[in-house]
Amino acid sequence: MTKPDKTNKGSGALRELLSWIQIIVIAAVVAFVLNNFLIANSRVPTGSMENTIMTGDRVIGSRLSYRFGEPKRGDVIIFHWPDDEKMLFVKRIIGMPGDKVTIRDGHVYLNNSETPLEEPYIKEPMVVEPEKTFQVPEGAYFCMGDNRNESMDARYWKNSYVYKNKILAKVLFRYWPGIKGIH
Numbered sequence: 001m002t003k004p005d006k007t008n009k010g011s012g013a014l015r016e017l018l019s020w021i022q023i024i025v026i027a028a029v030v031a032f033v034l035n036n037f038l039i040a041n042s043r044v045p046t047g048s049m050e051n052t053i054m055t056g057d058r059v060i061g062s063r064l065s066y067r068f069g070e071p072k073r074g075d076v077i078i079f080h081w082p083d084d085e086k087m088l089f090v091k092r093i094i095g096m097p098g099d100k101v102t103i104r105d106g107h108v109y110l111n112n113s114e115t116p117l118e119e120p121y122i123k124e125p126m127v128v129e130p131e132k133t134f135q136v137p138e139g140a141y142f143c144m145g146d147n148r149n150e151s152m153d154a155r156y157w158k159n160s161y162v163y164k165n166k167i168l169a170k171v172l173f174r175y176w177p178g179i180k181g182i183h
Helices: 006-038
Strands: 039-043 058-062 076-080 088-095 100-104 107-110 132-135 140-144 167-176
Touching (some): 006 039, 058 076, 076 140
Antiparallel strands (some): 088 140
């Protein structure tokens, strides 16, 4: 009678373990690359973007969008909040570099226009507040929430402008709860 080869069993188990470790390491590297270079994943904790993005929604943004193109008025973006860069915010670009943004009588006016900006995405008309004017510097953007009456946005920040290098991503879609494109 021959004895079973225990070394063969041990090396098979070791190969299996190394195979699993290899799969886990590859998955971790892929997740790291996706999350740090291609996409931004964000949870929206407030109602400041309702009805476009609801409280608690999770969104995916493209980190590549502005490497190959410029931000546009109306884009919904994920960015480092100018007043505390550790915090990420999600808002809509309203003012472009060089724009004069005036908020008057519950409407947004651009560059001394007498016609308010057309904003079909806002939740409800803005509450009328004292007139405010912002001159957007070059390389920066003026951002507001779609739920203007419940949004802590550029109108109230100490540092009112989001510079391009602080924009992480352009929001593409909501993935929780359910998938919905963001426009």
